[in-house]
Amino acid sequence: MGTKSEGWSGWVLVLVIGVVVIIASYNTLATTIFHFHFFQNSPNHRDGINVDQYANALAIAMQFFDVQKSGKLVKNRMMISWRGDSGLEDGREENLDMSKGLYDAGDLIKFGFPMAFTATILSWAILEYGDHMKKVNELENAKDSLKWITDYLINAHPSPNLLYVQVGDPDLDHKCWERPEQMTERRPVMQVNTSHPGTDVAAETAAAMASASLVFRSTNSKYSRLLLKHSRQLFTFADSYRGSYSMSIPQVEKFYNSSGYGDELLWAAAWLYHATLDHSYLKYVTVEGNFFADWGTPTWFCWDNKLAGTQVFSSSKLSSLFGVSTVCKYDDQVLLSRVNLFGSKDIEGEENIALQLYRKTGEAVICGLLPNSSSSTSHRTQGGLIWVDQWNPLQYSIASAFLALIYSDYMVASNTRNLYCQGELYEAVDLRNFAIIQADYVLGKNPMKMSYLVGYGSKYPEYVHHRGASIPTDAKTGCSDGFKWLNSTKPNPNVALGAVVGGPFLNDTYIDSRNNTQQAEPTTYNTAAFVGLLSGLISTSSHLRSFL
Ligand SMILES: *[C@@H]1O[C@H](CO)[C@@H](O)[C@H](O)[C@H]1NC(C)=O
Ligand SMILES: *[C@@H]1O[C@H](CO)[C@@H](O)[C@H](O)[C@H]1NC(C)=O
Ligand SMILES: *[C@@H]1O[C@H](CO)[C@@H](O)[C@H](O)[C@H]1NC(C)=O
Ligand SMILES: *[C@@H]1O[C@H](CO)[C@@H](O)[C@H](O)[C@H]1NC(C)=O
Ligand SMILES: *[C@@H]1O[C@H](CO)[C@@H](O)[C@H](O)[C@H]1NC(C)=O
Ligand SMILES: *[C@@H]1O[C@H](CO)[C@@H](O)[C@H](O)[C@H]1NC(C)=O
Numbered sequence: 001m002g003t004k005s006e007g008w009s010g011w012v013l014v015l016v017i018g019v020v021v022i023i024a025s026y027n028t029l030a031t032t033i034f035h036f037h038f039f040q041n042s043p044n045h046r047d048g049i050n051v052d053q054y055a056n057a058l059a060i061a062m063q064f065f066d067v068q069k070s071g072k073l074v075k076n077r078m079m080i081s082w083r084g085d086s087g088l089e090d091g092r093e094e095n096l097d098m099s100k101g102l103y104d105a106g107d108l109i110k111f112g113f114p115m116a117f118t119a120t121i122l123s124w125a126i127l128e129y130g131d132h133m134k135k136v137n138e139l140e141n142a143k144d145s146l147k148w149i150t151d152y153l154i155n156a157h158p159s160p161n162l163l164y165v166q167v168g169d170p171d172l173d174h175k176c177w178e179r180p181e182q183m184t185e186r187r188p189v190m191q192v193n194t195s196h197p198g199t200d201v202a203a204e205t206a207a208a209m210a211s212a213s214l215v216f217r218s219t220n221s222k223y224s225r226l227l228l229k230h231s232r233q234l235f236t237f238a239d240s241y242r243g244s245y246s247m248s249i250p251q252v253e254k255f256y257n258s259s260g261y262g263d264e265l266l267w268a269a270a271w272l273y274h275a276t277l278d279h280s281y282l283k284y285v286t287v288e289g290n291f292f293a294d295w296g297t298p299t300w301f302c303w304d305n306k307l308a309g310t311q312v313f314s315s316s317k318l319s320s321l322f323g324v325s326t327v328c329k330y331d332d333q334v335l336l337s338r339v340n341l342f343g344s345k346d347i348e349g350e351e352n353i354a355l356q357l358y359r360k361t362g363e364a365v366i367c368g369l370l371p372n373s374s375s376s377t378s379h380r381t382q383g384g385l386i387w388v389d390q391w392n393p394l395q396y397s398i399a400s401a402f403l404a405l406i407y408s409d410y411m412v413a414s415n416t417r418n419l420y421c422q423g424e425l426y427e428a429v430d431l432r433n434f435a436i437i438q439a440d441y442v443l444g445k446n447p448m449k450m451s452y453l454v455g456y457g458s459k460y461p462e463y464v465h466h467r468g469a470s471i472p473t474d475a476k477t478g479c480s481d482g483f484k485w486l487n488s489t490k491p492n493p494n495v496a497l498g499a500v501v502g503g504p505f506l507n508d509t510y511i512d513s514r515n516n517t518q519q520a521e522p523t524t525y526n527t528a529a530f531v532g533l534l535s536g537l538i539s540t541s542s543h544l545r546s547f548l
Pocket of ligand 2: 258
């Protein structure tokens, strides 16, 4: 179980869309980034942590998807010895095969909303940094894990206006402490439909499928087209029948409450635009849907922080916060290259203005992340980690770093020399350095001198809140007597390789206790974003230096 994911993604998407929309062609861009971004790898030698370690960490992180897999497992080199088949009957009551997919966290529920988000982030990571993954033999693993999710999502969408968004009853599940291989409780499926819509979850699923369709386009074009078909249908469903899934299915409220769906609509439309180059999706992002865009001050918008939400919505603040373009200058080249990429005749005035607003918001987000900028956020630990909430804090730090890294590579790819933060000048390498600080913190360069990536380094959490990892494979316990494994004072018998736990308190400390769900529970989306971050930080070759 995890919470607050929606708050983060909602906030982030403004930036993400800005970034995604501005740069039009992934094929062009990915190539360009790959060719250009290595020269700024100056931190290869930063205090003992170097790029090889990012590659080692990536190999570990990638295995968490295998730890979380439901269904009939396929023997491959990633196979986790203590995992077996599970959830084989999932979906059967609706005559569907929903056996695949990933368990969300330390419990045994397949929550569609964060699972789709995990897939979208993983797709994005592959699209940007698949070449890096390939060099260290992780690309196929990443694509396999992504497909394990999208296979599930396809089956969960049996007709245009029907999407199954959950398998398992979390209230029932949380009354048990058992291995997935041994669960016997009924696993109901939950749906959204036209009378009980779920715009947020349907749109996020559309985003996952559109992004994954790009991933599989060259290697499995039939599958890619299938994903795109589902994605388009889901977007139409999401947009035509508007409503939050947590209103339609109140039970999810205490697990993955959605604070709104406008962000997912824009996010999905942005991905669909990339996947189809269909102008109507761009128009949605820039004109029809801009009502949802929340252009404004970058803030840590969480579902429990109405103030922050209000600020973002307050258009009257736009002008004073951003000032006019003397504050956030545009690099002519980016404007030109953007128009160039989009095709100038296609971009209308109104769309252009919207794109600029996205970009301004995105820049302001990044300026807030840079530790030395005058608009730097105070949501940071003394150890330098972005820290927003005591519930799963690392999701914010890692996602911030992933975005900053991507943004820095976009700057390089588009020959954008500078980012202006209230008149101060920053370069791509400053963004990259910020990303490195976050990654290094997670990997052990922190006051606790411990790694928050399970299995990495000599000291990492041993009491991860994770049912499967905490129970010996030969245990005879069932649903309720299994709690003795939660209560056990011994470290987990199985290592949840690649788990990125919730992370430290604001004071940089961590309590390694299995019952400490806020800090000790991992999630698939933590790992997905970390996979993206690590992949971006890998430099496996020096021949690209010739592009200097
Ligand atoms: C629509 O979804 C709701 C919420 O999941 C469910 O209660 C209802 O039975 C569904 N409607 C139909 C016709 O299946
Ligand atoms: C869930 O989100 C909605 C919309 O923001 C909000 O009204 C509701 O209070 C939230 N519920 C919980 C349990 O946080
Ligand atoms: C921030 O500024 C301090 C003091 O000038 C400097 O030592 C440090 O390297 C800077 N940090 C980053 C990430 O640029
Ligand atoms: C686990 O600990 C809780 C709280 O101390 C206790 O109520 C429960 O009976 C224990 N369960 C088992 C199976 O040991
Ligand atoms: C774990 O935490 C839950 C909820 O805070 C509590 O009910 C339970 O007794 C705790 N178990 C142990 C063994 O501390
Ligand atoms: C750190 O913060 C946590 C949570 O606020 C608190 O329980 C703990 O005592 C603090 N530790 C130190 C060393 O200050």
